[in-house]
Amino acid sequence: MNHSSQGNTNNNQSTDKVLAILELLSYSEEPLRLIDIAHKLQFNTSTALRFLNSLEQNGYVYKDRETLKYRMTYKICGLSNQIINHSDLVTIASQPIKELSAKLRECACLAIEQNYSIVYIYVSDGPGQILRTTQRIGKEAPMHCTGVGKLILSDFPEEKIDEMISKKGLAKYTEHTITTKEHLMQELATIRKQGFAYDNEECELGARCIALPINDYSGHVIASISVTGPIGRMTDEFIRKNLSVISGVAREISYQFGFQT
Numbered sequence: 001m002n003h004s005s006q007g008n009t010n011n012n013q014s015t016d017k018v019l020a021i022l023e024l025l026s027y028s029e030e031p032l033r034l035i036d037i038a039h040k041l042q043f044n045t046s047t048a049l050r051f052l053n054s055l056e057q058n059g060y061v062y063k064d065r066e067t068l069k070y071r072m073t074y075k076i077c078g079l080s081n082q083i084i085n086h087s088d089l090v091t092i093a094s095q096p097i098k099e100l101s102a103k104l105r106e107c108a109c110l111a112i113e114q115n116y117s118i119v120y121i122y123v124s125d126g127p128g129q130i131l132r133t134t135q136r137i138g139k140e141a142p143m144h145c146t147g148v149g150k151l152i153l154s155d156f157p158e159e160k161i162d163e164m165i166s167k168k169g170l171a172k173y174t175e176h177t178i179t180t181k182e183h184l185m186q187e188l189a190t191i192r193k194q195g196f197a198y199d200n201e202e203c204e205l206g207a208r209c210i211a212l213p214i215n216d217y218s219g220h221v222i223a224s225i226s227v228t229g230p231i232g233r234m235t236d237e238f239i240r241k242n243l244s245v246i247s248g249v250a251r252e253i254s255y256q257f258g259f260q261t
Contacts (some may be wrong), residue, residue, distance in 0.1 A: 017043065018051050031069035089223055090122050093253045097225060098124045100249045104242055106229040111148040116164040118149040144170050144184055145177045147199035147211030148224035154191040155221035176201045208234035212250035217258025225250055
């Protein structure tokens, strides 16, 4: 091995060790002594001390002078807030969604929940746009009869679902719309099991959609992407053939919000 590759290996190992210390202290419910940190991470104490000193000097770790125990400071929270501020959903998701729409030749959307309604925050049109009257940026749509809405609802606790029903109701838009809590809860259980949601002409006659979740680092559903088209094109076969492509885009976006399967 040449000196350069040896140096890169050492640097990588050092980085791994620093990250291991940060993660250990972050998840620990109480401050830890040097010997405990070294033991838990299987480092020798001199190695652990060297990295802890560096973290302390840079303000990420605090050492109590009386107990000699280490804990995280809030400096890393400042970094995370900067990331949240600078990388909103649309910035991260727009390009993958645009590419998905072009590949499948159908409308692809990104939606979030606000005040128990769905709001479309990014829409990439497919070629034949005769449908999808609700899917415009900034437009609101009901949760109980859209794929994106039901997908996000599937992550809600039952009391929030009850609150959504009491505030918004379960209005009937077509003959296929779910209009009872019992039916909705059954549908949400199916969505949790399969990991995606359909809108089978429930909001607009002639239109069908499939929706998949965007998850954050905690696993919660923070948004949903969907692909919508006329029922003549959005067949079971079309969806089965392209499900892995759509779910791949959802995973790619989720990964940038810290979600790991």
